[in-house]
Amino acid sequence: MRSSMFAAGFCAVATMAAADTPVLTVLTYDSFVSEWGPGPAVEKAFEADCACDLRFTTAGDGAALLARVQLEGAGSDTDVVLGLDTNLTAAAAATGLFAPHGMTGANTLPVPFADPLFLPFDWGWFAFVYDRTRLATPPASFEALAASDLTIIIQDPRSSTPGLGLLMWVEAAYGARAPEIWAALADNIVTVTPGWSEAYGLFLDGEADMVLSYTTSPAYHLIAEGDDTKAAAPFAEGHYLQVEVAGKLAATDQPALADRFLAFIGTDAFQSLIPTTNWMYPAVTPAAGLPGGFDTLIIPATSLLLSADDAAKLRPGALDAWRAALAR
Amino acid sequence: MARRAGAVSWPGVAVAAALCLLTLGTLGAVLARAEGASLTPADGSAVRFTVLQAAVSALLSVGFAVPVARALARRRFAGRGLLIALMGAPFLLPVIVAVLGLLAVFGRQGVLNGAVQALGLPAVSVYGFHGVVLAHVFFNLPLAVRMILSGWQEIPAERFRLAAALGLGPGAVLRHLEWPMLRAVLPGALVAVFLICLTSFAVALTLGGGPRATTVELAIYQALRFEFDLGKAALLAALQFALCAGTVLAAGWLVLPGAFGGGMDRPVQRWDTDGPLARLMDAGVIAAAAVFLLVPPGMVVARGLPGLSDLPAGLWAAAVRSVLVALVATALCLVAALALGVAIVRGRWSRTLEAAGMLPLAASSLVLGTGLFLILHPVIAPYRLALPVTALVNAALALPFALRLLLPALRGIEAAHGRLADALGLTGLARLRWLVVPRLRPVLGFAAGVVAALSMGDLGVIALFADQGAATLPLLVQRLMGAYRMEAAAAAALVLVGLSFGLFWLLDQGGRRAAS
Numbered sequence: 001m002r003s004s005m006f007a008a009g010f011c012a013v014a015t016m017a018a019a020d021t022p023v024l025t026v027l028t029y030d031s032f033v034s035e036w037g038p039g040p041a042v043e044k045a046f047e048a049d050c051a052c053d054l055r056f057t058t059a060g061d062g063a064a065l066l067a068r069v070q071l072e073g074a075g076s077d078t079d080v081v082l083g084l085d086t087n088l089t090a091a092a093a094a095t096g097l098f099a100p101h102g103m104t105g106a107n108t109l110p111v112p113f114a115d116p117l118f119l120p121f122d123w124g125w126f127a128f129v130y131d132r133t134r135l136a137t138p139p140a141s142f143e144a145l146a147a148s149d150l151t152i153i154i155q156d157p158r159s160s161t162p163g164l165g166l167l168m169w170v171e172a173a174y175g176a177r178a179p180e181i182w183a184a185l186a187d188n189i190v191t192v193t194p195g196w197s198e199a200y201g202l203f204l205d206g207e208a209d210m211v212l213s214y215t216t217s218p219a220y221h222l223i224a225e226g227d228d229t230k231a232a233a234p235f236a237e238g239h240y241l242q243v244e245v246a247g248k249l250a251a252t253d254q255p256a257l258a259d260r261f262l263a264f265i266g267t268d269a270f271q272s273l274i275p276t277t278n279w280m281y282p283a284v285t286p287a288a289g290l291p292g293g294f295d296t297l298i299i300p301a302t303s304l305l306l307s308a309d310d311a312a313k314l315r316p317g318a319l320d321a322w323r324a325a326l327a328r
Numbered sequence: 329m330a331r332r333a334g335a336v337s338w339p340g341v342a343v344a345a346a347l348c349l350l351t352l353g354t355l356g357a358v359l360a361r362a363e364g365a366s367l368t369p370a371d372g373s374a375v376r377f378t379v380l381q382a383a384v385s386a387l388l389s390v391g392f393a394v395p396v397a398r399a400l401a402r403r404r405f406a407g408r409g410l411l412i413a414l415m416g417a418p419f420l421l422p423v424i425v426a427v428l429g430l431l432a433v434f435g436r437q438g439v440l441n442g443a444v445q446a447l448g449l450p451a452v453s454v455y456g457f458h459g460v461v462l463a464h465v466f467f468n469l470p471l472a473v474r475m476i477l478s479g480w481q482e483i484p485a486e487r488f489r490l491a492a493a494l495g496l497g498p499g500a501v502l503r504h505l506e507w508p509m510l511r512a513v514l515p516g517a518l519v520a521v522f523l524i525c526l527t528s529f530a531v532a533l534t535l536g537g538g539p540r541a542t543t544v545e546l547a548i549y550q551a552l553r554f555e556f557d558l559g560k561a562a563l564l565a566a567l568q569f570a571l572c573a574g575t576v577l578a579a580g581w582l583v584l585p586g587a588f589g590g591g592m593d594r595p596v597q598r599w600d601t602d603g604p605l606a607r608l609m610d611a612g613v614i615a616a617a618a619v620f621l622l623v624p625p626g627m628v629v630a631r632g633l634p635g636l637s638d639l640p641a642g643l644w645a646a647a648v649r650s651v652l653v654a655l656v657a658t659a660l661c662l663v664a665a666l667a668l669g670v671a672i673v674r675g676r677w678s679r680t681l682e683a684a685g686m687l688p689l690a691a692s693s694l695v696l697g698t699g700l701f702l703i704l705h706p707v708i709a710p711y712r713l714a715l716p717v718t719a720l721v722n723a724a725l726a727l728p729f730a731l732r733l734l735l736p737a738l739r740g741i742e743a744a745h746g747r748l749a750d751a752l753g754l755t756g757l758a759r760l761r762w763l764v765v766p767r768l769r770p771v772l773g774f775a776a777g778v779v780a781a782l783s784m785g786d787l788g789v790i791a792l793f794a795d796q797g798a799a800t801l802p803l804l805v806q807r808l809m810g811a812y813r814m815e816a817a818a819a820a821a822l823v824l825v826g827l828s829f830g831l832f833w834l835l836d837q838g839g840r841r842a843a844s
Contacts, residue, residue, distance in 0.1 A: 191455045197809035
């Protein structure tokens with residue numbers, strides 16, 4: 001009896017406390033909120049002057065985020081979704097669940113980028129990463145890679161966002177010739193993994209010469225491990241971009257706080273955390289510049305990015321061609 | 329016999345109903361949100377690949393398990409108990425950890441290719457259909473061995489004594505004692521392994537080498553994650569249920585009841601296995617199985633050691649969460665499996681109840697999680713229930729294994745002592761307490777160990793429900809791998825493997841000690 005009264009009292013106090021401090025719920029992918037990701041520092045910095053409680057909820061990756069938003073529908077507790085990429089934004093916009101952010105969204109992306117619903121928070125170039133001690137002269141294009149007997153590990157475009165990015169990369173670079181490129185690459189592909197982490201783990205274990213990742217991947221090994229053996233191979237066709245974005249849900253019960261968070265994303269306090277926690281380029285280069293080590297990374301001469309609508313339109317055909325070429 | 333035909337065991341029926349609700353009910357919840365659905369030719373080839381790899385994996389796993397179980401049943405040597413326990417390790421490893429362990433042996437830079445290349449032979453690739461089958465045999469051989477081994481151990485000692493008295497040689501013992509036992513045990517083992525392989529996803533994709541190795545579960549994943557096509561996901565999940573139901577029904581025709589009657593619970597002594605050739609063969613079979621099953625987990629341990637000095641801060645909290653979830657799941661699962669098992673052995677509708685007990689094996693955990701999410705979300709924020717839901721789902725998903733382990737023993741107890749207990753009017757809880765549980769303790773302990781370890785290693789639905797604070801150990805391993813921290817991930821995986829195996833060992837030993 002006493003314990004139930006205690007519980008009742010506790011609940012009342014908790015409810016009062018909750019009523020005092022508004023809660024902003026941000027749905028993001030798993031690795032963002034881990035202790036080594038940007039999440040904890042972002043939370044601290046934002047809570048320092050918002051007089052609110054920033055709460056992260058998580059789903060596996062970008063695609064899982066969109067699925068979660070659709071599952072929750074209009075009854076969602078989520079205020080802001082952080083971590084979709086441009087291959088998913090057309091589908092996200094089509095749900096009608098997102099509201100315009102109404103900001104200029106100034107950014108330092110290598111291509112012009114503006115979207116009324118989504119603000120970029122970081123970006124990266126996809127690239128094939130290799131170990132310099134095992135591979136002296138990396139291929140300089142998809143065609144050179146396909147003609148070589150080098151082995152690669154890629155991710156499945158049906159279950160991972162980098163896998164989908166590679167599909168779009170080949171599509172953007174080769175258009176109608178994409179099926180031919182995939183057919184030529186088929187014998188280089190050791191295996192196709194469900195997600196990025198399996199592929200990268202297999203590569204580090206020496207299962208293949210190269211792995212699909214980002215041009216910024218070598219920065220992790222250099223800065224966090226003092227290991228300069230990893231490098232990304234520049235491709236003549238140009239490199240496809242992954243742009244990660246955040247958006248506000250129309251049904252949010254904290255619209256002002258959500259706007260404040262979206263504005264916070266563009267500030268140095270948020271952007272300066274990105275390079276060495278998410279290992280991507282910040283959407284707005286901080287005043288202090290990029291951390292040491294990032295200057296060693298390759299800078300592709302050409303950046304490729306399909307519009308969200310084109311990416312959505314091309315995906316089914318590209319997926320069929322990919323499957324047909326690799327299922328031989 | 330009269331009460332046997334008439335009695336309905338309500339706790340068992342309640343468990344079966346709960347399982348139906350959890351598997352079919354969640355499927356219904358997903359279906360209710362769907363807007364039409366259709367399948368493509370690609371889904372057809374996914375079904376074909378799924379069934380083919382599962383059938384081949386089941387045949388090979390069980391085929392190899394027979395000689396291994398036979399050798400283990402016939403021989404007594406120092407460390408036999410420990411070896412049998414350790415050989416169960418692959419079944420208890422989290423999938424991605426086990427795959428990395430397998431690749432450390434069979435991969436391009438693995439031990440095997442090192443040896444092959446040292447001999448000047450061309451490198452062997454593990455990726456492809458054979459890689460999928462190899463991994464599935466690795467995962468499921470231990471389960472098949474344990475199921476068949478317990479069949480061997482349940483042949484009453486008196487039968488071997490009689491065989492020896494009649495002067496029967498190994499061939500005659502095989503024909504009259506061992507073959508009838510195998511005939512009763514093998515279909516169940518085949519079905520269990522087939523069903524496990526049917527819902528495989530990460531193994532098949534990672535080792536399959538590409539879209540040829542697309543399983544139904546991957547197609548479900550794609551439909552849920554990338555296309556948000558709930559109708560298609562539900563349709564595929566229903567198809568998976570149909571495949572599994574067909575298998576279980578077909579197996580129902582094949583399974584024969586054991587025909588040995590009762591013995592006096594004496595330890596088995598054998599007189600037909602002393603030839604030097606038989607000894608040599610058994611030793612060879614046991615050694616080969618031990619190498620195949622123990623080296624990859626050994627590699628997991630070796631990979632994890634360097635990172636142990638620098639474990640991530642959240643690791644121990646995640647470990648405590650995982651252990652608690654595993655213990656709750658184990659308790660739930662054993663109570664449910666025991667209730668269901670007693671109902672199947674003694675009550676009416678036993679075929680139906682047994683099929684309900686296998687349902688979770690057929691369920692797509694993705695659809696199950698999604699359905700639960702859809703049901704809970706309007707009522708309560710799902711992250712508040714992350715751990716209870718994970719424990720419940722893990723208990724349900726592990727129940728078919730616990731049930732498979734308990735059923736033969738329950739049937740044996742019923743055959744040996746059932747009539748006497750009936751005559752004494754020993755029923756209900758008293759019967760459980762005085763007759764069933766004391767004889768069941770070793771199996772209960774082993775089943776508890778298996779369930780706890782499965783629950784420790786399973787990502788289950790936690791990924792769909794977890795928030796920032798509620799990571800379990802497998803989720804932590806995944807997060808570390810997703811953030812380049814492969815060494816820390818390997819160390820966390822080692823902690824996970826150590827805890828899983830420790831739990832398994834404690835519960836298994838606890839059961840055996842209590843029994844002796």
